[in-house]
Amino acid sequence: MNEIWIKMQSYFANSLDEYLTSLGEHISISLLSLLVAAMIGIPLGYLCIRYGRSKRWIVGIFQVLRIIPSLAVLILLIPIMGTGVRPAMTALVLLAIPSILMNTADGFEQVPKFMLETAAGMGMTQRQIFWKVKVPLAVPYILTGARTAMIEIIASATIAAKIGAGGLGGIIFTGLGLNRTDLLLVGGVSVALLSILAGVIFNLLDRIFMRYKYTGKGEKRKMRSKMKRAAAACLCMVMLISLTACGGNKDSDAKGNKEAEKSSVIRVGSKDFTEGMIVSEIYALALEDAGYQVERVFDIAGSVIHTSIVNDEIDLYPEYTGTGLLSVLGMDLITDPQEVYDTVKDEYEKQFQLTWLDYSQANDGQGLVIRTDLAKELGIKTISDLQKHASELRFASQGEFNEREDGIPALEKTYGKFDWKSSKVYDGGLKYEVLSSDEADVTPAYTTEGPLADKDKFTLLEDDKHVWPPYNLAPVVRDNILKANPDIADILNAISAKMDTESITALNAKVDVEKEDYEDVASEYYESIK
């Protein structure tokens, strides 16, 4: 805990400007969205009451819209509006309209008929009745709606970071990507505090402008229950955040090895992305072909799969040599593939009683991708070329890439400063989209990603100064399993011998680009190499 505290302090010391920018973006997106939502929701809410019959279907439409998660709205909007602040705001506005609309409608509806009749009886014109009686009596309801909307917007604005609209979400996603609790806490707590602050401000507004509500005795009780609700909401928030913060930090204490083996059932693990699942499926098929019973334990988060195999929850899984070296062992950077492999093989054996079988030529390492037309135009083939042209190019970063040791910091150490024309953060899943739609020119990528199979569109730049370690795929197997079933080594080594970067990229493309089933793709490939 103490460690996290120190990390947070150093984050604020080093990146205060960045933090304040994110905070500013978050607040301005939230306020603008609220404003737009109010400009739509309040008149619509009034019209609902004015023209009674329309209420049901207007409310109905927005209720349905609200059910669609904001993230889905964002993704749906990308083909229409692209990425950036506009689609993010659109999603937030859609989210906020229903509560404003419905509360406005309620507000106008609750004004008693007799009150309007006395107002008319005293000689107020329709316009005066509207502004002097209806509106003031509806405002407290509208404020309640706006407060609910504001809190929802602030919470949901975190996802704006997924499509390059900035905000505190960027810090949270970076924290998730790097598994850094300090960043998760900084981002999450900031969002929570903003929500609470917004609630407090709205309550104050209500108190200042609606003084009459807080004079009678009955109203006080209402107020108290309101505060209770606010407090409950805050509590839920804090709990949610601490959950997200702790979720990524699962305990890693090993349970120790079990000596006995579970007969001949082999548990094959997989990381939770396409390539991991395809390769694991290929391993599984090969083992089944050799007569083993296989239990598939797929979809394990990359950050916990090592813990899973050490804890005897799986028996083997495909790992990358570079990941073993840097992330698991925490050793210094080596860039020669053979040397990396030898190092991890030795250390895994010593530290974890795990065996690295032969590594394949398939290298899923870090890379930088540029649009092919631009690469041809500017004559960029290597990262050195890229660095020279950086000031003409827009960079689409992903969450942690700007922070990660082997991301921008490593690049700049070797190649010199990258003075991008602009640099925005997007969700990793959108990077090719962003490049295709000409919203950015360069993005970090992994070297076997499916879309890279289309070389007319995307060009992977050569890492000519070898910043990045190799990430060769190889099976990692528990020693005791291998001892009990020595033929596993031959079975899996035969597969590794056939795999290379190009074939893996093609497999990824079939699943990610052509939307085929990963199991079909894996079995088709396995049949072809068997």
Added chain:
Amino acid sequence: MSVPAIEFKDVSKTFDGSGYYAVDHVSFSIEEGGFITILGSSGCGKTTLLKMVNRLYEPDEGKILLFGEDTSEVDVVKLRRRIGYVIQQTGLFPHMTIADNVATVPKLLKWDKQRIEARVNELLKMVGLEPEEFKKRYPSQLSGGQQQRVGLARALAVEPKIMLMDEPFGAVDAITRIGLQEELLRIHSGLKRTFLLVTHDIHEAFKLGTKVMIMNQGKICQFDTPANIIHDPADEFTAALIRSAREQEKLWEGYV
């Protein structure tokens, strides 16, 4: 003969789809300065009749004249600003202070601030509320009786020649009601105003009214002074009404 303050000429009103007359071909005239109470059971058309005076309802047939002027030819907003209007639920605006509530019509007429303030103080005193104590409060901080006093003050703000009151004391307790009735009589006696008060309470009708209008099923049964009605009821309905009031009185006779 002077021009009557209020005159109904063969006025009828039906509500959409009801199929019967809420007010059924009614004619009468009221001299200026009278305190007229309209008595009847609920649904007899008394409230409808009252609301046609300030055109909250428009008559389907017939004419209504105020001081000889056909109301349908006057601008409705101007007409209403000249008529005081009080209802049972008071209709005080909860978001305005007592002073602002009372000043509603003067403000609509754009009186200057000092005149408004002086008038508010005068009115609150007139209805028995200490201005300094009540001006800055909100309606929810007042008792039902006090709220009705404010409603009265508000209706009297621009010295209307005609006051319309729809069961103003229907929602206050018996003791408060008697106090308010006395207050209302006092206010009426000091000014030459025409008061029209709707009630279903026979005691209230006969106590307050210089003349009482008894209504049943949209028609006027009798319109006369309390003494004449009691001595000489015009029809069976009126006679029954008076009998029932006397029956009630008997309840008290055994407890001398």
